[in-house]
Amino acid sequence: MKNTILVTGGAGYIGSHTCIALHQAGYEIVVYDNLSNSSREAINRVSHLIDQPLTFIEGDIRDAKALRQVFDAHQFFGVIHFAGLKAVGESVAKPLLYYNNNVSGTITLLEVMAEYDVKNLVFSSSATVYGDPETLPIDETAPRSCTNPYGQSKLTVEHILEDLAVSDTSWSLISLRYFNPVGAHPSGQIGEDPNDIPNNLMPYISQVTVGKLEKLSIFGNDYPTVDGTGVRDFIHVTDLAQGHVSALNYLEQLTSSRSPSDMAKSVGFLPINLGTGKGTSVLELVNAFTEVTGRDIPYQFTGRRAGDIASCYASADKAKVLLGWYAKLSVAEMCADTWRWQSMNPNGY
Numbered sequence: 423m424k425n426t427i428l429v430t431g432g433a434g435y436i437g438s439h440t441c442i443a444l445h446q447a448g449y450e451i452v453v454y455d456n457l458s459n460s461s462r463e464a465i466n467r468v469s470h471l472i473d474q475p476l477t478f479i480e481g482d483i484r485d486a487k488a489l490r491q492v493f494d495a496h497q498f499f500g501v502i503h504f505a506g507l508k509a510v511g512e513s514v515a516k517p518l519l520y521y522n523n524n525v526s527g528t529i530t531l532l533e534v535m536a537e538y539d540v541k542n543l544v545f546s547s548s549a550t551v552y553g554d555p556e557t558l559p560i561d562e563t564a565p566r567s568c569t570n571p572y573g574q575s576k577l578t579v580e581h582i583l584e585d586l587a588v589s590d591t592s593w594s595l596i597s598l599r600y601f602n603p604v605g606a607h608p609s610g611q612i613g614e615d616p617n618d619i620p621n622n623l624m625p626y627i628s629q630v631t632v633g634k635l636e637k638l639s640i641f642g643n644d645y646p647t648v649d650g651t652g653v654r655d656f657i658h659v660t661d662l663a664q665g666h667v668s669a670l671n672y673l674e675q676l677t678s679s680r681s682p683s684d685m686a687k688s689v690g691f692l693p694i695n696l697g698t699g700k701g702t703s704v705l706e707l708v709n710a711f712t713e714v715t716g717r718d719i720p721y722q723f724t725g726r727r728a729g730d731i732a733s734c735y736a737s738a739d740k741a742k743v744l745l746g747w748y749a750k751l752s753v754a755e756m757c758a759d760t761w762r763w764q765s766m767n768p769n770g771y
């Protein structure tokens with residue numbers, strides 16, 4: 423049996439898939455989530471899929487007292503920190519909520535980790551920290567900037583992690599910058615379950631296909647891209663989940679290194695992109711979904727969405743060289759697994 427990992431936000435979309443990957447890799451898991459954007463049913467289904475009860479504690483990362491109880495009860499090797507709010511539009515309307523939850527919450531978590539001398543963290547960052555990229559593909563040295571409070575909250579946490587690593591070199595703080603996570607577990611049991619009308623492309627496509635929504639609006643067909651529609655680096659959520667296992671394995675190898683020539687036991691602040699390295703346009707994704715499902719997806723072109731950029735895709739080299747990780751699943755598999763989840767669970771959990 424490997425080390426025990428605290429997974430904040432582990433009931434959510436990416437967290438629930440990562441719990442399965444962590445379990446398969448032999449890790450013990452403790453999930454800590456306030457269920458503000460998820461449900462107990464996700465925990466039940468993960469338990470079913472891993473064939474044993476998942477240890478789940480309902481709690482908020484801003485609650486230091488509750489966190490201390492969790493750290494008192496378990497000896498953690500590290501924390502994977504998914505907990506956060508993620509809706510860009512809502513963050514513009516409610517900036518204080520976003521800074522409080524995502525930034526203050528992370529500070530509280532880091533303070534409790536420091537108290538218990540748990541100094542390995544894998545943080546959920548985002549390609550949004552690159553703003554409108556100057557060059558493509560985007561590597562980890564690209565300049566960072568953000569235009570909305572959600573993005574600012576991710577960038578601010580990255581700055582905090584950088585400062586923390588400078589102040590105390592025993593921290594290992596890996597910031598995984600996700601590109602566009604899509605897809606679902608191949609069982610069709612867990613997947614993305616947006617509360618309202620989806621903001622993101624893939625859940626919108628799948629809800630149109632299942633008949634819950636009438637028509638997809640494609641925001642802009644005049645971008646300087648292959649077909650005029652926006653280009654993104656869509657990555658299957660199970661590949662993304664595996665990236666977290668690789669990050670933890672990397673930290674474990676480092677901390678267990680006995681070689682006298684290699685004294686470094688921590689990585690400081692380490693940003694790593696998790697993407698496929700390939701761009702796919704909105705129209706290409708719609709066509710792939712149509713092909714996989716054999717269903718018609720009505721769509722119309724509308725004006726550009728405020729704040730959108732033309733193209734965004736990762737350089738995935740650093741993850742491959744350092745972690746030995748790369749994305750394996752195709753766009754067709756992303757569509758097939760999304761569709762299985764959506765058609766088996768038309769109303770989500």
Ligand code: NAD
Pocket residue numbers: 430431432433434435436437454455456457458459460481482483484503504505506507508523527546547548549600601602603
């Ligand atoms: P999600 O909303 O499905 O999962 C986040 C989980 O965190 C939810 O279960 C929610 O209940 C929990 N949570 C929120 N605030 C909390 C708090 N204060 N205390 C305890 N739990 C709390 O989102 P996701 O798509 O799984 O994203 C996970 C992380 O990855 C988030 O930090 C998100 O910002 C980041 N991210 C997501 C995407 C994406 O497109 N999905 C892209 C880049 C980065």
Ligand code: UFG
Pocket residue numbers: 508510548549550551600601602621622623624626638639640641642651652653654704727730
């Ligand atoms: N799009 C449409 N119609 C829709 C929804 C989206 O045409 O109904 C288009 C967008 O204009 C964009 C592309 O599909 O060109 C992807 O849009 P998403 O909203 O799915 O994803 P974004 O790249 O805009 O943003 C997502 C997350 C952010 C995160 C970013 C980078 O929403 O939180 O990826 O990881 F920061």
